[in-house]
Amino acid sequence: MADELLFGLYIFVLAAFVGYQVITRVPPLLHTPLMSGTNAISGISLVGSLVAAGAHYNTVSTVLGLIAVTCATINVVGGFMITDRMLKMFKRREGDPS
């Protein structure tokens, strides 16, 4: 059990480190799309909710799972869509190809 925790912590720390490195490179220009994009990514909690909603452990878990699936799906679908809608608007000056 301690092994499992340690393993999880390894992953957490390394991922946070990678995240920090990658995200420091995002220019302030794109900070809003960054936030809505990471928001969509954190909708990954959907994978936990899916199991709760589909496993028939008991009624309470199923109901909570159903609500959680709905909430997480809103974030996933809405998050990626609105990020794309925003990014589509960022354009260079016309006739300035460089």
Next chain:
Amino acid sequence: MRTFLIQVAYLAASVLFILGLRGLSSPETARRGNLLAAMGMLLAIVGTLFHKDIISYEWIIVGMVIGSAIGAAMAIFMPMTAMPERIALSHSFGGLAAALVGVSEYYRHAGELGAVKMTAIGFEVLLGALTFTGSLMAFGKLQGLITGVPVTYRFQNSSNISLLMISLGIIGYMIFVPSQHVLFYLMLVLGFLIGVLLVLPIGGADMPVVISLLNSYAGLAAAATGFVLSNNILIISGALDGASGFLLSVIMSKAMNRSFTNVVFGAFGSVAETAPAETGSATGGVNEGTIEDAATVLWNAQAVIIVPGYGMAVSQAQHALRELADLLDSANVTVKYAIHPVAGRMPGHMNVLLAEANVAYDQLYDLDDINGEFSRTDAVLVVGANDVVNPAAKRNPTSPIYGMPVLNVEEARAVIVLKRSMKPGFAGIENELFVQPNTMMVFGDAKRTLTKLVEALKK
């Protein structure tokens, strides 16, 4: 074998998430990055549907259909000015989802949970609950449903800290006695309460920091879910989200020259209540100009820098502003936009609003990139910005915003300020820029003034 394939899907999804974020380092690659991340998500979801515990799909389908419909509708119809509200809402959904999965796991295994799982569930539920209510509060404040003025009372900080300590104490106790149902649900309620109380004293001007901070909490809640379910992709995504929120909070705090603790415990903006008595004095030497005066200054300039603030967004003036800039551009006047990191209500908000109005992103300049240029600029047009152009931040050590990085607008040859009235901004601080001899104030609604300016320039 099935578990192995699911894990492979998760691994691929993690890589795609990181590549997706990597794409956001440039507007050229950003859209592709977002698409990669979305593909990663699809992969992870499809993989999960093969999980051995899932025996029926009816509720999954119901939840996903409802969620997709709401999510898509929000993504299509939300105006860009409402982005901060949308983000706050989605943080609250994320928090709620994490808290509910935590409750479900506790309900299922109560009593037989090991120390590690119990701790993880505790953090997941507490963080999820406080992110849920805290984000709803932030949404309410942004939407104007709740007063944007900080609400303070005696012993506020000490009572908040005590509540947090009690919750952590409950988690600590439950590691040894996991079957204490009542305590567990008490902690859930405390989490909801703490979320409300944490955001209550935070003023409208600090919203960019709060939203970033809640982003970070939502990420940590997702990571805690990963520890509960022993699910690595949740841990990875949660860590990415947490790191991003944390980094943005730090950047925002720096842009306001405030420390983290100061934002959370400082109730900034409460000065607004005491300030009005003094504001009268600043109106003394105001140099008010007409539309024609402003048009003449702009027309005779060779280079113009535009400084948009939240006032521009409020009056939806970005399209009129772009029209003005196009007109100047066609007369060979160089136009640049100076964007302060906290212009708008969330990180990067102003850039999105201008991009929506078809302003090319290579005309948008960051504080550091443009600050040296003001002294070489003929005219600056300030549209609905206030604190971010206040020279008091550099000159007056007694000013509440002293030390905050500001745009060196006052160094330009001429400054035109479009403003509704002499009323001070969010922070309730006087602005000496407005009484400088080279400043011309044009009062009125930004959109109407800009439209008239465009007409005047066309003549």
